[in-house]
Amino acid sequence: MTTAPATTAFSHARGRRALRTRRGTRAGAGLGVAALAVVALAGCEKPTPLAQITVGDRTASTEAQCYEDGKDISNAELNACVEERAGASITVDAGDRVRIGVDPDIADTGWTLFVDGRPVVPRPSKHTYVTYSGDQFFNVQSPTGEPTQNDKAKVGIVEIDEDGNYKGAWSFDLKRKES
Numbered sequence: 126m127t128t129a130p131a132t133t134a135f136s137h138a139r140g141r142r143a144l145r146t147r148r149g150t151r152a153g154a155g156l157g158v159a160a161l162a163v164v165a166l167a168g169c170e171k172p173t174p175l176a177q178i179t180v181g182d183r184t185a186s187t188e189a190q191c192y193e194d195g196k197d198i199s200n201a202e203l204n205a206c207v208e209e210r211a212g213a214s215i216t217v218d219a220g221d222r223v224r225i226g227v228d229p230d231i232a233d234t235g236w237t238l239f240v241d242g243r244p245v246v247p248r249p250s251k252h253t254y255v256t257y258s259g260d261q262f263f264n265v266q267s268p269t270g271e272p273t274q275n276d277k278a279k280v281g282i283v284e285i286d287e288d289g290n291y292k293g294a295w296s297f298d299l300k301r302k303e304s
Contacts, residue, residue, distance in 0.1 A: 187212030
């Protein structure tokens, strides 16, 4: 007949010490992970509000090309941002509905829509969502006043307050789908 070894005070102490060591290692690892997370987050910039365009089941969204966390942006800076490459692009079929959505922070301030540098609406909107016919973006008047068709359009969303101060700019390239 075999008997189990007798438990001694020494074996109990060794078991408790091993348990404390494992707990201490886990606690230390947890503190290390938390410290790394704080360091990583400290190096991150706060993301800008988003704007998006949806056509059918396709969506393009982008952060601002210009945004100073609610501070005013000069005309020169705004023009430079608008001339930059668009933040996103999307294809539009003839007859598609184009849905434009902005972050509530943008809508609270107010925003206006530009197509190829020309304002679409006379005063800023406070809506987070508007819908247009896709054909509106491609039917343009030439300098002589003749209607022309374009295959692409640069759409700009500009956050603007009641005093006419610019706060941010987002841009998209809309491309007419080839038939």
